Amino acid sequence: MMKNNYVAVILISSILINTSCHKDDVKQDETPPILSCTPVALSTVSSFIAFGADLSATQKNPAFEYLVNSDSVHVRISSSGKVERIFLNDNFADYEIWIMPFSNSVYRIIYDHVTGVSVKEGVILNAGEIIGTVGIGNRTELQINKVINKSELAYCPFNFGTKEFIEAHKLISTSWCLQDTVVP
Numbered sequence: 001m002m003k004n005n006y007v008a009v010i011l012i013s014s015i016l017i018n019t020s021c022h023k024d025d026v027k028q029d030e031t032p033p034i035l036s037c038t039p040v041a042l043s044t045v046s047s048f049i050a051f052g053a054d055l056s057a058t059q060k061n062p063a064f065e066y067l068v069n070s071d072s073v074h075v076r077i078s079s080s081g082k083v084e085r086i087f088l089n090d091n092f093a094d095y096e097i098w099i100m101p102f103s104n105s106v107y108r109i110i111y112d113h114v115t116g117v118s119v120k121e122g123v124i125l126n127a128g129e130i131i132g133t134v135g136i137g138n139r140t141e142l143q144i145n146k147v148i149n150k151s152e153l154a155y156c157p158f159n160f161g162t163k164e165f166i167e168a169h170k171l172i173s174t175s176w177c178l179q180d181t182v183v184p
Contacts, residue, residue, distance in 0.1 A: 026104055027104065028104050028105070028106045028148070029102045029103065029104045029105045029106065030105075030106050031101075031102055031105070032107065032159070032160050033079040033081070033101035033102075033105075033107050033109055033144065033160050034079055034160060034161075034162060035078040035079050035109075035127075035142075035144075035157055035160045035161040035162065035165050036078065036079065036127045036128075036161075036162045036164070036165055037076055037077070037078050037079075037127045037128040037165070038076070038078065038165065038168055038169070039064075039066065039075055039076055039077075039078050039111060039140060039142045040066050040068055040073050040074070040075060040076070040134065040140060041073065041074075042168055042169065042171070042172060044068040044069050044070060044073045045066050045067065045068055045069075045172060046067055046068060046069045047067045048064065048065060048066055048067060048172070048173070048176070049061050049064075049065035049067075050064070050173075050175055050176050050177065050178050051063060051064055051154075051156040051157065051158075051176060051177045051178060051179065051182070052156070052177060052178030052179030052180075052182055053178055060178075060179060060182040060183075061182070062143050062145070062154030062182050062183075062184040063110070063112065063141035063142055063143035063154065063157075064141065064142045064143075064157050064169075064176060065139060065140075065141045066134075066139060066140055066141070066142070067137070067138060067139045068134055068138050068139065068140075069138065070134075070138060071115075071133065071134060071138050072133055073133060073134045073138070074130045074132075074133055075111055075114050075130065075131050075132050075133060075134060075140050076127075076128050076129060076130055076131065077099060077109075077111075077125045077126070077127055077128065077129050077131055078109065078127060078142060078157075078165070079099070079101055079109055079127050079160070080101065080124075080125060080126045080127050081099040081100050081101040081102070081105075081109060081124070081125065082099065082100050082103075082122065082123070082124045082125075083097065083098070083099060083119050083120065083121050083122060083123045083124075083125065083131075084098045084099060084100040084108070084121065085097070085098040085121060086098075086117060086119070086120070086121055089112070089113070089135075092113060092135060092136045092137075093115075093136060094113045094114055094115045094135030094136050095113075095114045095115065095117050095132070095135070096110060096111070096112045096113075096114070097110070097111045097114055097117065097119070097131055097132070098110055099111070099125070106146050106147055106148050107144060107145065107146050107147075108144070108145045108146075108147065109142070109143075109144055110141070110142075110143040110144070110145060111131060111140060111141065111142060111143075112135070112140065112141040112143060113134065113135025113136060113137070113139050113140045113141055114131060114132040114133070114134070114135055114140060115132055115133050115134070115135050115136070116132045116133040117131065117132040118130060118131060118132050119131050119132075142157055143157075143184065144156075144157050144159070144160060145184055152183070152184060153181045153182070153183060153184070154181065154182050154183070154184040155180070155181050156176070156177035156179065156180055156181070157176075157177075158176060158177050159180070
C-alpha cells in the first residue's frame with residue numbers, strides 16, 4: 001500500500017510539473033524600450049533610408065538605415081539590453097545583432113549590417129556601448145520589432161526615442177518615419 005501511495009505522489013507531481021512549467025506560461029513583458037543613444041555618430045551620416053520607405057513593390061523599409069562616410073564608424077547600442085542573438089547575414093558578409101531590452105520582452109532591437117562585432121550572446125549592455133563597426137557599404141540599420149503570438153511588426157524607432165534622440169535625428173531631416181509600423 002505504501003509503495004502505491006509513493007508511486008501516486010510521484011505521478012501526480014510529474015503531471016503538475018510538466019503542465020505548469022511551459023515557456024508559454026511565462027508572462028511577456030510589454031514594457032517598451034527607450035532609445036537614448038543614436039546607433040552611429042550622426043555627424044558621419046551622409047544619407048539615410050527612412051522607416052517605411054519603399055524597398056520594393058511589396059516591401060517597406062522596417063528600419064532606420066544609416067549610410068555613413070567611413071567603414072570605421074562605430075555602431076553603438078541605442079537602448080540597454082541583453083545580446084540575444086548574433087548571426088551572419090545571408091546576402092552580405094556582415095552581421096545582425098538582436099538585443100532584448102528586458103527579460104521576456106516582446107520587443108527586439110535589431111542592429112543589421114555590423115562588422116567587427118565586439119560583443120557576445122548573453123552579455124548585458126548599456127546604451128552607448130559599442131557593438132562593432134558599420135557593415136558592407138558603410139551602412140547599418142536600427143530596427144525595433146514587437147512579437148506577440150507569432151505576429152511581428154516593425155515600429156518606427158521614434159516611437160521609443162527620448163526627446164534628445166529624436167531631436168538629434170531631426171537636425172538631419174524631419175522625414176525619418178514615413179509610416180508608424182510595417183511588416184518586417
